[in-house]
Amino acid sequence: MRVLVTRPQPAAGATAARLRSIGHEAVVVPLTEAVPDLDALRRALSRPHGAIAATSAEAARTLAGLGHAVRDHLRTPLYAVGGATADAFRALGFCDVRVGPGDGAGLARRIAGDARPAAPLLYLAGAPRAKTLEDGLLAAAIAVETVACYRMKPRDAAAELAAVLAEAPVPAVLLYSAEGARLFAGLLAGIAGARHPGAAFCLSRSVAEALGGALESVVIAERPDEDSLLSRLGMPPPASMG
Structure with a gap:
C-alpha cells in the first residue's frame, strides 16, 4: 500500500524504513521542520x-x-x-x-x-x-x-504534495500532530483538483479533530504511539531487542 508520511525528518525517514520493511510503499513529504x-x-x-x-x-x-x-x-x-x-x-x-x-x-x-x-x-x-x-x-x-x-516551522510543501497526489493514488496518510493535521488540511484545500488520500491515520483524537473533516475516512490509533498507529495498517510492532 502507498502510504504518505508527513512527520518531520529525521523521524519521517525512520517511519518510512519501517513501512518499506514490510512491503508498503512509503512516500515522505514532511510538513514541518x-x-x-x-x-x-x-x-x-x-x-x-x-x-x-x-x-x-x-x-x-x-x-x-x-x-x-x-x-x-x-x-x-x-x-x-x-x-x-x-x-x-x-x-x-x-x-x-x-x-x-x-x-x-x-x-x-x-x-x-x-x-x-x-x-x-x-x-x-x-x-x-x-x-x-x-x-x-x-x-x-x-x-x-x-x-x-x-x-x-511549516515547510513550503504544496508543490511536493501535489506531485505525490497526482502521481498515483495514496490510500493512507499518517498524521502525528494537531499542527501537522491542520497544515495538511490547508495544503489539500489549496491544491486544485487534487486526488485526496483514501484515509487519514491519526495518532490521537486531537489530531483527527484538527483535520477538520478534510478527509472522510479517519482512523485513530488506540494509543498515542507509532506502534499503535502503524498497527492499524496491519503492521506488527517491532521485534523485541531482548
Missing part, C-alpha cells in the same frame, strides 16, 4: 530545576546541540511522554528516565505520582504545542518552567 533555540535552552538549564520533562524526541535532538554541556544534566530525572522520547534521551546518556503513557495529561499524572522536587520542573517544549502537560501540572500544583527550545 524543527528550528532549535539553543540560547533559550542554555539559559533555562542554567537556572535551578529539580527534573526535566519532554513530550517529543525533538527536545532530545535539540539538547544534543549543546554538545559536551549535556553531560552536566545526565543525572537529572527525566520524564518522557512515551517510549520513543525516552529512548532518545537514553541515547544521550540520561540515566534516570521515567516514562509516561504517551500523552501530556498522562505524563502529568506520572510526574504527580512522584515526590515533588525541591526546584521547579523544567519542561523542554516546542512551539506550537498542546498545553495538556502544563495544564495537568498546574492542576496538581507542581511548579514548572516551560522553555520553547525549538519551533516547528
